[in-house]
Structures are given as C-alpha cells and as structure tokens.
Amino acid sequence: MLKAILVTLITLTSTAAVADIHPDRQTELIYLLKHDCGSCHGMRLQGGLGPALKPVPLKRWTAEQLAMTILSGRPGTPMPPWKPFISPQEALWLAKHLKSEITP
Ligand code: HEC
Structure with missing residues (x-):
C-alpha cells in the first residue's frame, strides 16, 4: 500500500505536463465530475x-493530496478509488480544476 502511494506520488511529481490533457479529454473529465x-x-x-x-473547503489540501484521494479513494469511507478510470495526470488536472472556481 505504502509502496503504491509512493509510486503514485513519484508519478505525480514527475508529471510536469499537466496542461497537456487534450481538450476532448478535459470535456470528458468535467462530464465525469458532474x-x-x-x-x-x-x-x-x-x-x-x-x-x-x-x-x-479544499484549500486545506494541496492539489497533489487531492489527486491522491481521487486516485486511491478513502479506505473505510464510500469514496472509491478512480485509478481504474483516470490517470495520475488527469487526477491532478481534476484536483487543480476543483481548487479553481470554474467548477460546473
Ligand atoms: C460513492 C460516493 C462517492 C463518489 C462516487 C465520489 N466520492 Fe469523493 N468522497 C466521498 C466521501 C464519502 C468522501 C469523504 C470521505 C471521508 O470521510 O474522508 C469523499 C471525499 C472526496 C475528496 C476529499 C475531500 C475533502 O475535503 O476531504 C475528494 C477530493 C473527492 N472525494 C473527489 C471525488 C471525485 C473527483 C470524484 C469523481 C471522480 C468522487 N469524489 C466521487 C464519496 C464519493
């Protein structure tokens, strides 16, 4: 488990190209969000x-922490892991999107 978190963190921090998510995929992610x-x-x-x-309310978390929550869920709560459906870059993009005011 810890190893999985570390691997995800490394993947997240080494992904500089967050803005590189294709506009079509961004539309899909917003749809998923809604x-x-x-x-x-x-x-x-x-x-x-x-x-x-x-x-x-999301100010107390960094975008990286939120991306981790989105990817891995919160064990013991109804928050499911979205890792099977979205990549670490996409989770980070979603986290940044949620922290900015352009949410649907
Ligand atoms: C089945 C219900 C369910 C779905 C679907 C769901 N969540 Fe959650 N989510 C929760 C619950 C419940 C929590 C609170 C967990 C806790 O008690 O810490 C949570 C927590 C979170 C948090 C942490 C918020 C905070 O302030 O601590 C984020 C970020 C989040 N969800 C994002 C998402 C995103 C993005 C999606 C869609 C890709 C999603 N969730 C889908 C139930 C859900």
Whole structure:
C-alpha cells in the first residue's frame, strides 16, 4: 500500500505536463465530475454524501493530496478509488480544476 502511494506520488511529481490533457479529454473529465462525482458530492459539487468539492473547503489540501484521494479513494469511507478510470495526470488536472472556481 505504502509502496503504491509512493509510486503514485513519484508519478505525480514527475508529471510536469499537466496542461497537456487534450481538450476532448478535459470535456470528458468535467462530464465525469458532474455525473459520477456529482452523485455523491452533489450535482453542483456543493456536498451530499461526500463533502463539498469547492475551492474554499479544499484549500486545506494541496492539489497533489487531492489527486491522491481521487486516485486511491478513502479506505473505510464510500469514496472509491478512480485509478481504474483516470490517470495520475488527469487526477491532478481534476484536483487543480476543483481548487479553481470554474467548477460546473
Ligand atoms: C460513492 C460516493 C462517492 C463518489 C462516487 C465520489 N466520492 Fe469523493 N468522497 C466521498 C466521501 C464519502 C468522501 C469523504 C470521505 C471521508 O470521510 O474522508 C469523499 C471525499 C472526496 C475528496 C476529499 C475531500 C475533502 O475535503 O476531504 C475528494 C477530493 C473527492 N472525494 C473527489 C471525488 C471525485 C473527483 C470524484 C469523481 C471522480 C468522487 N469524489 C466521487 C464519496 C464519493
């Protein structure tokens, strides 16, 4: 488990090209955010079963920490791991997106 986290961290920190996510894939990720994440975090991500994914409450985490949570989930809570569906770069992009105010 620790090894997996370390590997993910190394992958995350060595990925400088976050902005390189294709615009089509960005649209897919936003769709995922609204529909899949939204089913627990609220359609407008204002919170539901899961906490609000808005810039102010997310300030206490770095984008890298949020990307880790998205990839690995929170064991023991309903937050599932999204690793099978999104790459570390995409998770980091989503985390940065959530920390900025342009969320859906
Ligand atoms: C099945 C319900 C469910 C789905 C679907 C879900 N989450 Fe979560 N999520 C949770 C719960 C519950 C928590 C709170 C876990 C805890 O108690 O720490 C959480 C926590 C988080 C956190 C940490 C927030 C914080 O302030 O601690 C992030 C970031 C997050 N989710 C992002 C996402 C993203 C992005 C998606 C879609 C790709 C997603 N979640 C889909 C239930 C869900």
